[in-house]
Amino acid sequence: MxxxxxxxxxxxxxxxxxxxxxxxxxxxxxxxxxxxxxxxxxxxxxxxxxxxxxxxxxxxxxxxxxxxxxxxxxxxxxxxxxxxxxxxxxxxxxxxxxxxxxxxxxxxxxxxxxxxxxxxxxxxxxxxxGELHHGAGVGFDNIVGLTIGTGVGGGVVIDKKVYHGSWNTAGELGHTIVKPNGRTCGCGNRGCLEAYAGARHIIERTQQQIVAGRKTCMNPDQLTPKKIADAASAGDELAREIFSETGKLIGVALTSIAHILNPQIAVIGGGISAAGEELLFQHIRKEFNKRVMDIPSKMQIVPAKLGNxxxxxxxxxxxxxxxxxx
Ligand SMILES: [Zn+2]
Known part of the structure; x- marks a missing residue:
């Protein structure tokens, strides 16, 4: 061995x-x-x-x-x-x-x-x-991965090898633009996926809605992505909407990624992905399927398996x- x-x-x-x-x-x-x-x-x-x-x-x-x-x-x-x-x-x-x-x-x-x-x-x-060889991507050659936590990281593996690009910056999938004039991202640009799906941004988006008068059971001063997910599971309309919107925007980003790279599978991990199938993944797939062209639509969208x-x-x-x- x-x-x-x-x-x-x-x-x-x-x-x-x-x-x-x-x-x-x-x-x-x-x-x-x-x-x-x-x-x-x-x-x-x-x-x-x-x-x-x-x-x-x-x-x-x-x-x-x-x-x-x-x-x-x-x-x-x-x-x-x-x-x-x-x-x-x-x-x-x-x-x-x-x-x-x-x-x-x-x-x-x-x-x-x-x-x-x-x-x-x-x-x-x-x-x-890791996911490609021993996790959710076993059996595939071309895979993209997103880790959605504090920030949104990305990686691209082509023919079972990491694709680094010309200057080692390939795979910044979190900075795929999903709304051209949208929220300001930590990178300085506007409308990046990270500016919606990163933990801080999920919290801020929720707080803004509460300040604007949306009815919710959540306390705006003590929010965490986990608390928002719990509120969503308990049926809170605003919390559910925050996650469905997040899922949609991940789906928008994955559509571009699928069109550019034509990978077989997209693996999504990180703390935010723990929101799971009902709150997050079904919205990602729905938006992706609505937008993607026929052949790249074969790309599977799955949660990461290996965790930590x-x-x-x-x-x-x-x-x-x-x-x-x-
Ligand atoms: Zn950015």
Whole structure:
């Protein structure tokens, strides 16, 4: 059996795990990131969790791996703009002051005694890769993914490989424009999908309606997407409308994406997607089916399957799909 190690680098935690070829995750470990300690310190911590995963895999009784040669690679998923081929974090909003950090080189310098190739990619690209190989996208080659949480991230996988574009910014599906003169997005543009479907924007849209006099059982000062979803499930008209409108706009964005890329499947994850079939997904599909051309309409729209494990699984899959080696 072949194995690879996945690392999910977040602003709060660094998670790691060992992925078997059959998709089984083991030897999970998690430590705090301590973003303010800087890139070198974080590279040391990443190297530390890698060593820990290998040590657990070798020392478990019976051992999961008998030699390091069974581990074909170590993949790292990181937020931000990542230059995968050269192992560089160009910019990452979660890591203050990081600009063109050669993160893989830093980690490699801390792994002198370990000779396993390292790979890196953007965390959402990695999530889509995870879903493709071991989640909702199994059996497909061309897949797009959306993670709808605080922001709306996207990733594109073509022929089972992440598509990076000319300058590594491909897949910004959250900034697909769904209303040309609409709400202002964090990117500075107007009418992006994120400006409607991102958590803060869902809350703001709801608050605006309440201030405008809409009847609701919700308290405008204590809103969260979860509370809005709960109110919607309990039959609150405004809450239901907020989610159906959000679903429609996701459907509008997916229509353009389907026309441009003709993927087989769109996988949707992230906290907002937990609203589920009745509140969200049926509205996405309805709008998509209303607008899409005949042949690309075959694209399936499904919820992500791997949940919080998608980052680890996908990062570990970089070892099978990416070229970069250090
Ligand atoms: Zn935007």
């Amino acid at each position: 072949k194995y690879s190690i996945g690392i999910d680098l977040g602003g709060t935690d660094i998670k790691a795990g060992l992925l078997a070829e059959d998709g089984t995750l083991s030897c999970r470990t998690i430590i705090s990131t301590h973003v303010n300690e800087g890139a070198r310190a974080i590279a040391r911590r990443i190297a530390g969790v890698i060593k820990q995963v290998i040590s657990v895999a070798e020392k478990t009784d019976p051992p999961i791996v008998s030699s390091q040669q069974q581990i074909i690679g170590i993949g790292l998923g990181s937020p931000g703009l990542i230059i995968a081929e050269s192992g560089i974090v160009h910019f990452s909003p979660n890591f203050p002051g990081w600009y063109d950090i050669p993160l893989l080189d830093y980690v490699n310098e801390e792994l002198q005694e370990i000779d396993i190739p390292l790979y890196i990619d953007n965390d959402v690209n990695v999530m889509v890769l 494990d998608a980052g680890l699984v996908g990062a570990a899959m970089l070892a099978y799909t990416h070229k970069r080696k250090v």
